[in-house]
Amino acid sequence: MIDFECTVQEGCVGERLRPRLAQAIEAACSEVLGAESGPVSVSWVEARKGFGFRGGEPSTTSLVRGRIPDGCSRETRGRLLHALERSWRRITGAAADEVIVSARDRGWTG
């Protein structure tokens, strides 16, 4: 089981794009981690205008945070992060500094 929570800023990633982004996340996970890594679910949190900040200024940054099966090598995780980041930027047109991508082990307690 893989799940991603995407926190986006209101007006930056329209609802029209979200199904494509979810498909791209699923495709990247399948390609890098293998289909046997399980189903992928994607949820969305939208920060209302005036409710999201970066460095103290209004933010346009998306945070794409996921949980993946434990035991991923550093190299594989790096490939996944790159694939997710590329897809996100291609679909949204975001700049490199407007997307943060992470993939943590499901068993990591924080």
Next chain:
Amino acid sequence: MPFYRCLIPPDSLSYEQRREIAVAFTDVHCGISAAPRSFVQVVFLEVSGSGEIADSHGSGAMRYDTPYFIAGGNRAGRHPQVKRRILDGLLEKFSEIAGVPASAVSGRISEAPASWTMEAGRILPEPGEESAEWHARAAPAA
């Protein structure tokens, strides 16, 4: 990587208060850690009552029973005292700017390895391993 989600009651904070808190959180975090200011993300989410929110850096959920809650997530690897200083600083500033008693605000910071996150197109360095080149490439706040 620093990601602070502030859970607040509906209509409790003005835009100016939210912005002031976001600036203060950036000051606190960057005053203690080596993170570039542009890496500090603060999001306000309006909620009612107590409850729980998914941990952004761990596998579980963070439970809260105060009207205001700071759900933080940082790079792992800092000394526990440093982590405590950051959280204490955030709680103090939040209480002061929001104009609410300290007892009304609680928070928790969870952590994950830096190499599990990509920001501005690059895998993050571990705390204390930030190069001058990495700082130079860090994007300006926007």
